Amino acid sequence: MDSRVEIDGDTENDKGSMWVLDQKLDQPMDEEAGRLKNMYREKKFSALLLLRLAFQSLGVVYGDLGTSPLYVFYNTFPSGKVDDPEDVVGALSLIIYSLTLIPLLKYVFVVCRANDNGQGGTFALYSLLCRHAKIKTIPNQHRTDEELTTYVRSTFHERSFAAKTKRWLERYALRKNALLILVLVGTCMVIGDGILTPAISVLSAVGGIQVEHPHMSNEVVVIIAVIILVGLFSMQHYGTDRVGWLFAPIVLLWFLLIGGIGIFNIWKYESSVLKAFSPVHIFRYFKRRGKDGWTSLGGILLSITGTEALFADLSHFPVSAIQIAFTVVVFPCLLLAYAGQAAFIMNNQTNVVDAFYRSIPENIYWPVFLVATAAAIVASQATISATFSIIKQALALGCFPRVKVVHTSKKFLGQIYVPDINWILMILCIAVTAGFKNQSQIGNAYGTAVVIVMLVTTLLMILIMLLVWRCHWILVLIFTSLSLLVECTYLFAVLFKVDQGGWVPLVIAAAFLLVMYVWHYGTVKRYEFEMHSKVSMAWVLGLGPSLGLVRVPGIGLVYTELASGVPHIFSHFITNLPAIHSVVIFVCVKYLPVYTVPEDERFLVKRIGPKNFHIFRCVARYGYKDLHKKDDDFEKKLFDSLFLFVRLESMMEGCSDSDEYSLYGQLTQQSRDGLLNNNGNSSSSNMDPTISSVDSIVPVISPLNVNNTVSSSGQVSAQTEIDELEFLNSCRDAGVVHILGNTVVRARRDSKFYRKIAIDYIYAFLRKICRENSVIFNVPHESLLNVGQVFFV
Secondary structure (H helix, E strand, O other): OOEEEEEEOOOOOOOOOEEEEEEOOOOOHHHHHHHHHHOOOOOOOOHHHHHHHHHHHHHHHOHHHHOHHHOHHHHHOOOOOOOOHHHHHHHHHHHHHHHHHHHHHHHHOOHHHHOEOOEOOHHHHHHHHHHHOOOOOOOOOOHHHHHOOOOOOOOOOOOOHHHHHHHHHHHOHHHHHHHHHHHHHHHHHHHHHHHHHHHHHHHHHHOOHHHHOOOOOHHHHHHHHHHHHHHHHHOHHHOOOOOHHHHHHHHHHHHHHHHHHHHHHHHHOOHHHHHHHOOHHHHHHHHHHOHHHHHOHHHHHHHHOOHHHHHHOOOOOOHHHHHHHHHHHHHHHHHHHHHHHHHHHHHOOOOOOOHHHHOOOHHHHHHHHHHHHHHHHHHHHHHHHHHHHHHHHHHHOOOOOOOOOEEOOOOOOOOEEOHHHHHHHHHHHHHHHHHHOOHHHHHHHHHHHHHHHHHHHHHHHHHHHHHHOOOOHHHHHHHHHHHHHHHHHHHHHHHOOHHHOOHHHHHHHHHHHHHHHHHHHHHHHHHHHHHHOOEOHHHHHHHOOOOOOEEEEEEEEEEOOOOOOEOHHHHHHHOOOOEEEEEEEEEEEEEOOOOOOOHHHOEEEEEEOOHHHOEEEEEEEEOOOOOOOOOOOHHHHHHHHHHHHHHHHHHHOOOOOOOOEOOOOOEOHHHHHOOEOOOOOEOOOOOOOOOOOOEEEEEOOOHHHHHHOOOHHHOOOHHHHHHHHHHHHHHHHHOEEEEEEEEEEEOOOOOOHHHHHHHHHHHHHHHHHOOOHHHHOOOOHHHEEEEEEEEEO
16 A cells, blocks of 8 residues: 655645655555556446346336336326327337437436446536536635545546537636536436426326226325325335335336236237337327327326436446346336237227226236335335435535435445435425326426436536547537437427426426525635635734634634635634634535545645644545534544644654755655655655744545554654644643634625525525534534624625
C-alpha cells in the first residue's frame, strides 16, 4: 500500500500549492492505484453467481415493468370495446416495438452501461458529469477529492470534441443551471412515479375481484386498494431486508404465469395475432384510426412504464445480470402476455376493460389473482425504494431540504427509509386513487411522468456519450435521433390527455421542483456568503497565539460549510465572546459527486496558521449513497485523524532546504518534481512552523498503516510531537463543545418580488420545518453552542 502526505499552502486568498510524498513500500504507486480503482468497477462473476443475481434482480428491478399487462389494453381502448380486430394487431405491434426500442435496446444495453459505479438514476448521471466537467453549482471541491479511489473519470485530448463540449458547458452559469433544472425535473417526475405506480398497480390488481363478483361496486374496490396502500406505506420503516427474499420468487412466478397464459390464449383464440411482429401494421393502425390512434399512444406508453425504475434500482446488481434477466425472462414473457391478451380481445371485442383477468383460465383464476396482487405490491415497493434513494441523492447534493434518513439494513447500504417523504407519498397516492377511482385517468397521469423522465435521461445520455464515453458524434446522433423520435411521439400523444388526468404529475413535479430549486438557490447563496466573508489569514495572524482572547481548556468544534479558509462565524464568535477554547477545529461535512467515499479515505485534516495557534480543520467527505447517520464513533475518528496528522507532520519536518519555499509555503515546480527520488526517500522543503500561514492537508489513511507512512529519516521533532499530542489529549479530556452557525437568509429591500417570495417565505419556511444541523450531526444538547448571523441576498 502506498501512502501519501499532501501539503497545501493556503494564502489569504486560499490559493496554494500541494506536494505529494509517496512511499513505495510494497509495489509501484500506479499499479496499486489501479488495483484500488478497479475494486469499485464491475467485477467478473462466475456463471452460477451471475444467474443467481439475475434471478434476484427480477424482484427488485422488473416488478413495475412486469405488472403493466394489467392495464395497458384498457388504457389503449378506454371506450371498453374494439371496432376492428385489426386495431388490436396494430396496438400489439406498437407494444412489441416500443418494448424492443426503449427497455431492450436503449435502457438494458445502452443506458445501464452509463451507471456511476453501479448506481443508476438521473442524479447518478449528473454526478458522473460533475466529475468530468466543472458544472457543479456549489464549488466546494478540493483538488485532493480527485485522488479518491471512487473518483473515477476519463481524460480526453484538449482539441477533442469532448473537450469542446466540456468548455461549452463550463463557459456560462446559465448552462450549468439549465442542466441542474433538467436533472431536477427528471427527479421530480420519478417522485411522481413513486406516487402513481402504487396507485395504478394496486388498483388494477384488486380490480380483478369485479370479474368474479360483477355486482361489487367500484367504491369497494377503491377502499380495498386504499387499505392495501396504507399497509404498504406503513410497513416501509421495517425495510425490505426481511421480506426481500420473497420478491424474486413472486415476480418470477408472475412472469411465468403471464407468459404461460399468453401461450394458452394464442393457441385457444387467434394465432394470427403473431403477424403483429411486422411493423407494417403500425402504419395501417394510424391510417385507420387517425387522431384516435394517435391519442391511444398514451395507453401504449404504459407498456414500458417501469423502465426508468429499472435504471434507478440498478445499484445492487451487475449490468450483465440485468441484461440476462431481461432477455431470458422478462422480454419474452411480456411479449407472450401481450400477444395472448390481443388474441383474447380479437375474439371478445367488448371485454377490453378486464381483458387480463377474463383471459385467465377459470381453474387458476384465484391463484393468478393473488400472485397479481403480490406482484403489484412488489412493483410498488421497488418504486417507493427508488424514490427514497433519489431523495437521498438530491439531499446529498444540496437540492432537497434536510429530512430524516433511516438506514433499514445492516447488509445493504442502499436500503433506506425517509419517514417524511413516505407519509407525503402515502397521502398523495391515496388522494390519486380515491380521487380518480379508475385506471384510465391514473394511466394518463402515469404516462406523462414516464415519458418526461425518459426524455431527461436521453438528454443526459447525450452528454455522457460525449464527455464520458467519448463516442463519435455519428453514434451520438443515431442514438439521439432514435430515442427522441419515439419519446417525442409519445410526449405529443400524452399532451392530448393533460385535461384527462395528465395534469397530476405536472402539478406534483412543479411543487417538488419549486421546493428543490428554492432550497438549492438558498444553499448556494449561503455558501457564496461564507466564501466572500471568510476571514483573512493576516487578520488571524495579527491576533497572536492567544487570538487576543482567553484560551480556556477544551476543544471547540466549529461546524462550517467551507472546506478551506477561516469562516466568518469564527470572527463573529470571538468578537462577541471574550474566550475561545485552547484548540479550535473547523469541521466541514461535505458530499462529493461520487456514490461512496471509502472509510479509510473519509477525512482530510489541515492545520490553519502556526502551530502555537492550535487551529485545525477536518473535512469529512461522503458520497451521495453514504449515510451520515448517528455515529458515536464520528468524534473518535475525527480525533484519531487529528492525532495521526500531528505525527505525520512531525515526521516530515526538516527534510530539505528552505530556500525553495515562499513565506506562505508555496512550492515551486522544480521542488515538486524532485520530491521523490528513486529510493523512495523524501526531499521536501523545510518551513518554520512558527511564522508560516501554512494550511496543511493530509488524506488520512488507516491508523494500521501509520508506521509505514513516512520513513524514519524524516523524524526530527519527536519531543514536539509528544508534547502536542499530550496537549491535545488534555484539551479533549477537559471537554468538547460543538459550535454551529445559525444563519438567517433574507432578501434585500431592493430585491425583485419573486426573490423576496422565494427567500423570505418559501426558503424561510423550509428552513423552519427541516431538521437542524445539530440533529443531523448528533450533537449533544448540553455541548451545543449556536452562533447567529444574518445576511442579505
